[in-house]
Amino acid sequence: MAIKQLTSIEDLHxxxxxxxxxxxxKHSTTCPISAKANEEFQAYMNENExxxxxxxxxIEDRPVSNHIAEEFAIKHESPQILLxxxxxxRWNTSHWKITKDSIKEALNV
Numbered sequence: 001m002a003i004k005q006l007t008s009i010e011d012l013h014x015x016x017x018x019x020x021x022x023x024x025x026k027h028s029t030t031c032p033i034s035a036k037a038n039e040e041f042q043a044y045m046n047e048n049e050x051x052x053x054x055x056x057x058x059i060e061d062r063p064v065s066n067h068i069a070e071e072f073a074i075k076h077e078s079p080q081i082l083l084x085x086x087x088x089x090r091w092n093t094s095h096w097k098i099t100k101d102s103i104k105e106a107l108n109v
Contacts, residue, residue: 003045004054009067015054016084021107022052025098026065026080029057037079037098044100051107083107 006012006024015022025041028034038055045053058065058078069076077094083106084090091106 003042006054006056006064007061009064011054012056012064012067017087018052019086020052021090022054022084023103023107024068024082024084025053025055026058026068026076026078026082027055028059028078030059031078033095034079037081037095040099041081041103044103047100048104048107 003025004011004015006015015024023041025038027038041053041055045051056064056068058076065076065078068074068082072082072089074080074082074089074092079098080092080094081098081103082089082092093102093106
C-alpha cells in the first residue's frame with residue numbers, strides 16, 4: 001500500500017478515522033534527521049506493504065501538522081511518528097528513535 005500524503009485537515013480526519021492501525025510520519029524535507037527517519041519509515045513500509053501509512057510534510061502543510069499537535073495533545077516534533085488506532089494515538093516517538101525496529105515493535109504490541 002502506498003504512503004498517502006495528507007495535505008488537508010480533512011485528509012487527516014479521513015485517515016485517522018479508518019478502523020485499525022495507521023502510521024503517520026511528520027516529515028521535514030529540510031532536516032537531515034528527518035531524512036534518516038523517513039528512510040527507516042520507508043524501509044519498514046517496504047517490508048510491510050499492507051501497513052496503512054501516511055505522511056505530513058511539516059513545512060509544506062504546516063496547518064495539518066499544527067492540527068495534529070492540537071487535536072491529539074502531542075507536542076509537535078519533527079520528525080515524529082504516530083501510531084493511530086481507532087482514532088486515538090497509541091504510540092509516538094521522534095528524531096533518532098524512529099527506526100524500522102521501533103515501528104515494528106510498536107505495531108506488534
